[in-house]
Amino acid sequence: MKEDILHNLKVINMRIKNACEKAGRNPDEVKLLLATKTVSAERIKIALENGPPFIAENKVQELKEKYEDLKETPHINHFIGHLQTNKIKDILKYDVICIQSLDRLELAEKLHQRLSAENKTIEVLIQVNTSNEESKFGADPNEAIELTRKVSEFPTLKVKGLMTIGLFSSEAEKVRPCFKILKNLQQEIIRENIPNVEMDELSMGMSSDLETAIEEGATIVRIGTAIFGARIYPDSYYWDEGNSNKRNNHLNSH
Template sequence: MKEDIIFNLKQVHDRIKNACKLSDRDVSDVQLLLATKTVPAERIRIAIEAGENLIGENKMQEFRDKDSELKDLKIERHFIGHLQTNKVKDVLKYVSCIQSLDRLSLAEELHKQLQKENRNLDVFIQVNTSFEESKFGLAPSDVIPFIKEIGKYHTLKIKGLMTIGLLDVEKEKMRPSLRLLREISDEVYNAKIEGITHLKLSMGMSQDLELAIAEGSNMVRIGTSIFGNRFLEKEIWNENIAE
């Protein structure tokens, strides 16, 4: 198991390096996030001890369940799934960033809790660039108004945009949903919104890593290519939260 995970990590890093080379980009501009939903803590530990330090979970319960086995490790944790407002207080115990901010009610609840804790939080805004009804995220046309609206929540520090591209299709059909996020980022920058300078792009998973980097991704969320198929138990996971 350990050898497989370490080998897979090397393969993924090689894919990132090759994609950056083809796009004439510096490899240091692309960060690897380990998408660890349903992955047992002992497998995550192997990857962290091999040099990784960033993980993303889709459910608060997974942070809680794995915390006791991983708390001795230095890990940065992001929340990358759909977040219910009644889970905000619990999630904030574990994360330094929420990548799935997609509605005002969530922004308001986050701000309220962060004020109580006297701290700020990095956030990415989730955008539905594939226009699939099964996926969460803002419509592209709503992104700039949303950013302007949540500017009043000073505890939320907007660091980037996140999307789940169109999956399970021919590779070139995946590209438009990834390119669109970059175009939205350019539009946000050109709108010269106060407090917004550079936005990172979180996009790209096991299927579309190379395309995402070619289209400007700064963070790829990889699970299956590192840990293998999901460790499903009682629950069937929605593709909307697949990495």
Template sequence: MSISRSLSDLQLEIRNECLAAGRDPESVRLLLATKTVEPARIAEALKAGHRLLGENKVQELKRKFTELEPLQPEWHFIGHLQSNKVKDILPHIQMLHSLDRMSLVKELNRRLQDQGRTLDVLVQVNSSNEASKFGLPPEAVADFVETLKGYPTLKVKGLMTLALFSSDEYRVRECFQKMKRLFEELKGDRFTHVEMKELSMGMSSDYKWAIAEGATLLRVGTKIFGQRPYPDSYYWPEEK
């Protein structure tokens, strides 16, 4: 099946899942996860009218950015970001999905101040409480977000999570439900410096459950581009 047809079919599925959940289909956006996908195949999606792309590896993003720039995609960085890679990634992205520690906050803020600009960010949450995953524990998120008042170059737009890798719907949806509760909490009066509008959760295996639990950004790759040569754990999350 062509990438264009796969995209069309997925967008119809997303619409139907939104309607079944009593949600406006326009409230959910599809981000294509492009890890290991060659630029020529990504270009097929862009030529079919899709624009929102997400990459996990800095070097891959830099290469693909150059090759695909004429098609004007919107790039998000969705993988773990090392502080020493901040300078390499900033020229290429509109949003970072994986803000998870103060050392990264400080390096981003320093570089952004030097450039006289801001960056939209999502705070990454370890909703499954797995030691192998990056992200803040849910109970630490509110204080972390409060601290970000002192870093106005970072525009907090919401939260991101990678749910439990499992076929157990109940356990996966627990992760998403936890995120939705936290998302609503952060809309409170205490957090006037943030704009809670994005809940980035759900991938090829669990996006339907994520829609039902309130996701606004779905990160889907294999359902459009096919299986990758290595398991997801090879690409993201990286080993701590």
């Protein structure tokens, strides 16, 4: 198990580095966030001890269940799932430093109330539904700037950027327009110069499309299956250039 996780971390880091080089970007600009839904604390620990410190859960229940086991291992918690307002208390209890899925004003209001009562602040990303799929959460792109403006008025919420999930497709080129929408929104919000808003982070891209996301400006890629699943490439991947063209056929999303 450990060997496979270390192997996969090496592959993903190499993919990030190659994608950055191709896009003329510094690999230090892109953070690898470990998407840990359904992954045991034992496997998460292996990745944390040998890779990036950033992990993210989709469900508050999993955050709660793994908290004690992971407490002694240095890490930084993000939350990337749909957050119900009745779970806010738990999110704050389990040391989440960034909620990447702030998608509605009601959630911002309830977060602010709770944070004010506890004299805390939290980082947030505004989640945008760039694929226009009804199954996806996120603000409509046409409403994202106004939502950002309203969220900026809550002093407890530190807006750091935007997040999107993008179209579920094995073809990276079909997902590219989603990433472009997010990048364009980022640039529009920067031009608006809204007080208390930073637009440094674009969280987009998963296992199957991280290269495309990096080309379009991602600063955070969320990778789960490709690290915690079985080995995704043989060792020959490291020196066989031909394999890199086939990469998207071998990966699961997230």
